[in-house]
Amino acid sequence: MSLHRGPGADGARSPRLSVNPFLQEAFPAAATAEVPPRHRIPDAPIAPETAYQIVHDELMLDGNSRLNLATFVTTWMEPQAARLMGECRDKNMIDKDEYPRTAELERRCVSMLSALWNAPVDHGVGCSTTGSSEACMLAGMALKRRWAKRNADRYPAARPNLVMGVNVQVCWDKFCNFWEVEPRLVPMEGNRFHLDPQAAADLCDENTIGVVAVLGSTFDGSYEPVADVCAALDALQERTGLDVPVHVDGASGAMVAPFLDPDLVWDFRLPRVSSINTSGHKYGLVYPGVGWALWRTHDDLPEDLVFRVNYLGGDMPTFALNFSRPGAQVAAQYYTFLRLGREGFRAVQQSARNVARSLAERIDALGDFTLLTRGDELPVFAFTTTDPNGPFDVFDVSRRMRERGWLIPAYTFPPHREDLSVLRVVCRNGFSADLADLLMEDLRTLLPELRAQSAPLDRPRSVATAFHH
Incomplete structure (x- = not known):
């Protein structure tokens, strides 16, 4: 094998390899005549196996996801699930007219989660999202819109606020920033590392759109006392007349507690809980990214947040932020529910x-x-x-x-x-x-x-x- 020079990525001279054709069969990346540019699109195509090998080799330097004890995200699924996802990756989840069966699987997942979380409606009110962050945005938007309608005589002059513990996921900080809501944070105190019910109630006023309770804090894995938060808000309503709804951020815990802690009351059994989100790609056991946002009833999701789109020949209701995303994760979520059932989920968790x-x-x-x-x-x-x-x-x-x-x-x-x-x-x-x-x-x-x-x-x-x- 001889070494000589040729044009590089940015016009500089780069090594060029004269490669034995037998070596090309053994190691495809050796077949490229030049080092491909890294910061601009190459001028000419290269063989698919060569492109694969180059990218594959770089990704070997990533950490091993199975040994990543920092992330909550699913890092292992059965090969059948991976194969199913590969078969669905070209389907646009939002195009329900073109892919009606994928849309039906989403509807079934919403219905399953609604029953799992004890909602008082048949079939459920909700949608899939790209993850809990988008689901939280949708839930926060619904809280703000409901508050704005109740206070139409004061809004937008009055500034809405959202009460939550300082331990919430950063998506709630983003929500407050993007949608101009004042965050009211309950700090940690002593050996209490999450939301205190009475402290949360004390921060509420006529401009509070809701209280966020986290079922499974990312700081230490603890459940926040959702029932106690609701009880403190019930007492607040008795004293002041303020009716403050609760959103449960169940990014992780909403897929753990129903199976391992069935007697823990945290979900739609509490009348004050208006919405719940979870990450299908966390303890929902699906590869990223899929999340779910559900509401107690149709009244808890303002109709004016639901868009009805004439798209590719069909009229479709949609209330997700993203308009194009693959249906693969939704199919994988339905596969996981079907594959494991309640007993399987209980065993895994x-x-x-x-x-x-x-x-x-x-x-x-x-x-x-x-x-x-x-x-x-x-x-x-x-x-x-x-x-x-x-x-x-x-x-x-x-x-x-x-x-x-x-x-x-x-x-x-x-x-x-x-x-x-x-x-x-x-x-x-x-x-x-x-x-x-x-x-x-x-x-x-x-x-x-x-x-x-x-x-x-x-x-x-x-x-x-x-x-x-």
């Missing part, structure tokens, strides 16, 4: 919770760490170092475990607990007891080195690791 509890107990037994949660609500737990003045901190642990392929986020809590930095482990379908054993083995191996440090490494906390919702 119980397995994840068992792994989380067992792993939390073993980490607690090491003596170097203190648990904040134990994985007994979401299959998620958070922990910090026992000695705040010890030789290592959570950021050291995160960094050293990353060297072994494990992605475990370390982050600082929000106001008023900025003093607290923690590690968080998310146990999902596919994170087996065997993988948990390997994690513990690596952590035990690293601990003697961490204990031997004179002090935690001095570095900017902002670059130590990222916080993952």
Whole structure:
């Protein structure tokens, strides 16, 4: 094989390879005569296998998603589900006239979730979305529109507000920013790391469009007390006449609690809960991205938010933000509901919770760490170092475990607990007891080195690791 020069990506000279044709068969990327440009479209096409190999090789440098204990997103599905998604990836979910069976699968999923969450209507009121972030936007829009209609004599002069805990997912901050709603945040206090019901009620006034309660905080995996929040708002209405609805952000917990905690009342059984969202691509066990937004009744979703579009020969109601997205994830969600059933979901989620509890107990037994949660609500737990003045901190642990392929986020809590930095482990379908054993083995191996440090490494906390919702 000889090496000579040829034009590069930006006019510079780049290596050109004269390649043995037998080598091209063995390694397709060797067939390209030039290094392809990275920041502009190439002038000429290359063979599909060559293009695949180039992209495939770059992506090998990504982290292993199965070892990513930061993300809540599904990282494993059965091959039949993946094959089904491949068959549907060219279908535009919004084109219900052209793809009526895909639309029917969406309708069935909404109906299934409506029954799972005990809505008082047949078939359900809701839609699929690209994820919980879009679902939250839709739910927030419905809350604001209902408030605006009730206060038509004061709006838009009066500024609406939304009450929630400081631990909410960032999509709620985006909602308040995009739709000009004042966020009223209940801070963390002491060992309370999520929303306090009475504190939430105290922040409500005549301009409050709703209260957001999170079923499964991304900071520590704990459920917020939805029933207690509703009770505090019931008392507020008795005193003041203010009728404040509740939205449950069940991005993760709405697909865990119905199967593992059936006696926990958090859903449409509470009359004050007007809407719920979840991520199908989290504990709904589907690859990203699919989410679901559901409302208690048709009255809870203002009709003027529903658009009826004459598109490709059909009249279709739509109230999603995105107008073009693949139907593959919806088909995969229906497959998962059909494939597992309630018993299957219960078994999968119980397995994840068992792994989380067992792993939390073993980490607690090491003596170097203190648990904040134990994985007994979401299959998620958070922990910090026992000695705040010890030789290592959570950021050291995160960094050293990353060297072994494990992605475990370390982050600082929000106001008023900025003093607290923690590690968080998310146990999902596919994170087996065997993988948990390997994690513990690596952590035990690293601990003697961490204990031997004179002090935690001095570095900017902002670059130590990222916080993952």
